Amino acid sequence: MLGEYRIEGRRASEIAASVERGVGEGALAPGQLLPPMRELAASLGVNPNTVAAAYRTLRERGVIETDGRRGSRVRSAPATTARGSIRVEAPEGVRDVSEGSPDPALLPRLDEAFAAVARGYAERPPMYGEAPVDAGFARLARAAFDADGVPAGPVGVASGSLDAIERVLAAHLRPGDAVAVEDPGWGSLLDLVPALGLRPVPVAVDDEGPLPDAVAWALRGGARAVIVTDRAQNPTGGCVSEERAAALRAVLAAHPDVLLIEDDHGHGIVAEPPSPLATGAGRWAFVRSVAKAYGPDLRIAAFTGDPETVDRVLGRQRLGPGWVSRLLQRTVAHLWTTGAVDPVAVSAAYGERRDGLVRALTRRGIEAHGRGGMNVWVPVADETWAVSRMLAAGWAVAPGARFRMDTGPAIRLTVSRLTSADIEPLADAVAYAAGPAPARSYG
Numbered sequence: 001m002l003g004e005y006r007i008e009g010r011r012a013s014e015i016a017a018s019v020e021r022g023v024g025e026g027a028l029a030p031g032q033l034l035p036p037m038r039e040l041a042a043s044l045g046v047n048p049n050t051v052a053a054a055y056r057t058l059r060e061r062g063v064i065e066t067d068g069r070r071g072s073r074v075r076s077a078p079a080t081t082a083r084g085s086i087r088v089e090a091p092e093g094v095r096d097v098s099e100g101s102p103d104p105a106l107l108p109r110l111d112e113a114f115a116a117v118a119r120g121y122a123e124r125p126p127m128y129g130e131a132p133v134d135a136g137f138a139r140l141a142r143a144a145f146d147a148d149g150v151p152a153g154p155v156g157v158a159s160g161s162l163d164a165i166e167r168v169l170a171a172h173l174r175p176g177d178a179v180a181v182e183d184p185g186w187g188s189l190l191d192l193v194p195a196l197g198l199r200p201v202p203v204a205v206d207d208e209g210p211l212p213d214a215v216a217w218a219l220r221g222g223a224r225a226v227i228v229t230d231r232a233q234n235p236t237g238g239c240v241s242e243e244r245a246a247a248l249r250a251v252l253a254a255h256p257d258v259l260l261i262e263d264d265h266g267h268g269i270v271a272e273p274p275s276p277l278a279t280g281a282g283r284w285a286f287v288r289s290v291a292k293a294y295g296p297d298l299r300i301a302a303f304t305g306d307p308e309t310v311d312r313v314l315g316r317q318r319l320g321p322g323w324v325s326r327l328l329q330r331t332v333a334h335l336w337t338t339g340a341v342d343p344v345a346v347s348a349a350y351g352e353r354r355d356g357l358v359r360a361l362t363r364r365g366i367e368a369h370g371r372g373g374m375n376v377w378v379p380v381a382d383e384t385w386a387v388s389r390m391l392a393a394g395w396a397v398a399p400g401a402r403f404r405m406d407t408g409p410a411i412r413l414t415v416s417r418l419t420s421a422d423i424e425p426l427a428d429a430v431a432y433a434a435g436p437a438p439a440r441s442y443g
Helices: 012-025 037-044 048-060 111-123 135-147 161-172 187-195 212-220 242-253 307-318 326-337 343-363 383-392 420-433
Strands: 064-066 072-074 155-158 178-183 199-206 225-229 259-263 284-289 301-305 375-379 410-414
Touching (some): 012 048, 012 199, 037 048, 048 064, 048 072, 111 326, 135 155, 135 284, 135 301, 135 326, 155 161, 155 307, 161 187, 161 225, 161 259, 161 284, 178 212, 199 212, 212 225, 284 307, 301 307, 343 375, 383 420, 410 420
Parallel strands (some): 225 259
Antiparallel strands (some): 064 072, 284 301, 375 410
């Protein structure tokens, strides 16, 4: 049925990752039939429920499809953005707190910045063959990295954080390699890793970042890269504390060959500086997007890292898009230079809404997480029930399935457009939705 390919794993996440790896490598062809759940469970020595959970995960991600008694097979066109499709459309009259977008009122105006840069272009437009990274952009980005304790390294530019992370992974890893990822974590990243033919290994997190023991377990299991969010983790809002950073540095020091990628998701929207894990040794990259603070359509992320990593990424970039628009680079540099965004004020605005919601939920006995940024993560008893009850109450929330692998059900709420008058009604709705679904009897 599977030819030479052998599905492996003891946990549902490992079995799902093994299938995804086979699809990514081409060892499992489109349309190929997978073993029946009980048959695979017997061969792996696991409970059939474990295989059922793995197959359910693969269906949710669009990797396989199931047709009743005909069994499960690899999709003819495996989807690579399945998590993005796990969403709730907000009908008219329903408030949407699911999207994770910033508050437009807190974004800077771009007309003056573009006009100023355009005037410079009129005098000397850049041409082919010039450096891919604008010198002014690189100087400002490097100064900001230095101020936040990021180790010395050359500066590169990518079209957003996900683009940078993809390029760094591709520069060092091969299909089949394992990557330690936060769980819950950024849904787009959880889609990207298997789409590259890599195997995601979930790492538990709390409000201070990834748990050191979980990272150590993943690295002992052979993970060749680890991806960490330093501030305003999506979806939990966690921020790596200096104490946690020190513990994680100690774990990473025992695995000097592991690639470290840090995503500073809170750049410009969190006032407190990050606590970088990188020490300058080994292979590493630190990525900083402008999307949340300056606008999602400014597809710019500055990154730095060890010279070999940055050189590999820029070299491969030259063979594809060539470079990220220097017009955009100079526009962002202008915004930085003119202080168009005040991180302290932006952080305070989001913090007032986020902390207000967390406090309101705590008063109602509801567990809620959100140390930084614009999201609040709420564990729930039944995710489907919670999402549907929130919708009935007039609120569209993001299902936790978009962001989790092994962790339990939850919902994510984005506070960016909340007002003070929204807090109590929203907290009431969450308190009702977070509990267990009512028992039903059928006569």
